[in-house]
Amino acid sequence: MNENDITVNLAPGSKIDLVDFENLTFGNVFTDHMLICDYKNGVWEKPVIKPYEPFLIDPSAKVFHYGQAIFEGMKAYKDENDDVWLFRPDQNYERFNKSATRLAMPEVPEEVFIGGLKKLVEIEKAWVKKGKGNSLYIRPFMIATGPGVLAAPAVFYRFMIILSPAKSYYSGEVKVLIAEHFSRAANGGIGAAKAAGNYSAQFYPTKLANEQGYQQVIWTDDATHTKLEEAGTMNVFFRINDTLYTAPTSERILDGVTRKSLIEVAKREGINVEVRPVLVSELIEAAENGTLQEVFGAGTAAVVNPIVGFSYKEKYYELPKQENSVALFLKEKLNNIQYKLAEDTFGWTVKI
């Protein structure tokens, strides 16, 4: 497919001048256009780029009843020469189709996913602002539009891409709660898929955590609640005695692009990294004997999110202030690659 295989209906005007790019709240302003590609009778139709607007859907569409819905989250960055770059889009594409398979949805062709998002981002180039911290958040997603309330996979699907300008902002001091009862994923479940249903499962326990003053929950394995897994939309790293630990990905844990990129950057920088299950008891012990240095989340939205303290079994553990935060060091290194301020020795960046 070349770009002529995408139908483009441009909006008559742009709403960009109405947007205050200095004061963006994550994910609630969208650009002028969206991409839609429908799947019918076993075939993906021609993608269409058209003005962003509500669309019609049947009340019995399976996405509403049986949750066949998956998504991806990635970003476009503008460099000093006004070129726009994607970061490892192949990883998101691969993960998207893995999610699709796990939810019995059709795989999306590369020309539609990658080709479609390149074309859409190119059209919306003006929405990608220069300067570190600015980016265009890209949300590809697929929903089951096929009708019928029989509990079985749908026959029709819709793939879409929407874009939202983003600004990295100071999210305040993040305190987390270690989950003792609630869980986000089952063994043999869909935790490793970026499936919509995994997120709504977390809202209620997260709300309870918020009420106690914690912004996020770090999930533990549902069977024993002894292993540290990941946060709501971030993988987690623990720095103990100058080694970085993070759980291996599994059926229960999302294979985060940021996580795996940070592991490679850390290794290149000579930082010790161990990928192995991390026990809650190890974390507590390290916190108590003073070897715990840092805990941070890793995900596309903030790259790295340092955590200032955590609570477990009603006890709060404050993390020491770091003069030389490895979290921030790694964030800087990765951001420099993303914004083309440092050489991309890994070949991760892709020009639009």
Added chain:
Amino acid sequence: MNENDITVNLAPGSKIDLVDFENLTFGNVFTDHMLICDYKNGVWEKPVIKPYEPFLIDPSAKVFHYGQAIFEGMKAYKDENDDVWLFRPDQNYERFNKSATRLAMPEVPEEVFIGGLKKLVEIEKAWVKKGKGNSLYIRPFMIATGPGVLAAPAVFYRFMIILSPAKSYYSGEVKVLIAEHFSRAANGGIGAAKAAGNYSAQFYPTKLANEQGYQQVIWTDDATHTKLEEAGTMNVFFRINDTLYTAPTSERILDGVTRKSLIEVAKREGINVEVRPVLVSELIEAAENGTLQEVFGAGTAAVVNPIVGFSYKEKYYELPKQENSVALFLKEKLNNIQYKLAEDTFGWTVKI
């Protein structure tokens, strides 16, 4: 709220004459009208009954991205006097609001859920056909319509009810696979909620089972895969040595209305019922020593679904043919209550 608090916009005509009531496929024909009730700024608006049709929704609606979607499934039955009856609607209403809480969605008021569905079914009375096996399937559901791709609960929701005429049909001989690896629910997860995301999780493993010749999967606990839990849309009962066994409901298992009604009917009929965890090993042992008599699913769609055999660790176990099937006996008893052919000693039926 009395019924004047529902706005009613009737369809200009009915499509009922186009429907072949003798040859209905479950869940793909809908009646002429639907009910919609929107939740905005913390308040439920006035419900509207209007022609069944697609509706407009924003591409960033949280139902598509974070899976805030719950539903219920219940039926209306017509008796010999053309009166239409609901079966334990209070149970579905209660369960719906429990699901809502677990997914951080607002509870729906009784006047909207019960009042709304009574009014809607009354309008669609002609779609409820007389005669055992005929019914009108009722699907109340709620989705997050609030926009934005931040992973947090939505601010706007939509509650809807759609109706689909149903006929009980012979579903063929049902063989099931006992899950050894895949799971539908986590400890501390949302398995007990009728959440959309729970169903899409089952489609892929069920597809694999189908390919091996099994129509359904009986899920086991995700931590050990040693306890028999439930099927895709049915709770399960095992009859061993003239005692009926079924797992207790839990965070992982849906509290089925059919299950609990069958337990009460069985007890009234002097049948031994034990509600306790049932191990896979017990089932295998009973199958091998000849004490296993019946296995059946219990749910609104078919009331009771007898299972003819199951497979576990590549071995197939055929169930003995029953002259006096307790499954079919209980189905008859429950159906008679639902269709008003026997006295409703429990007070379960509610007239529209």
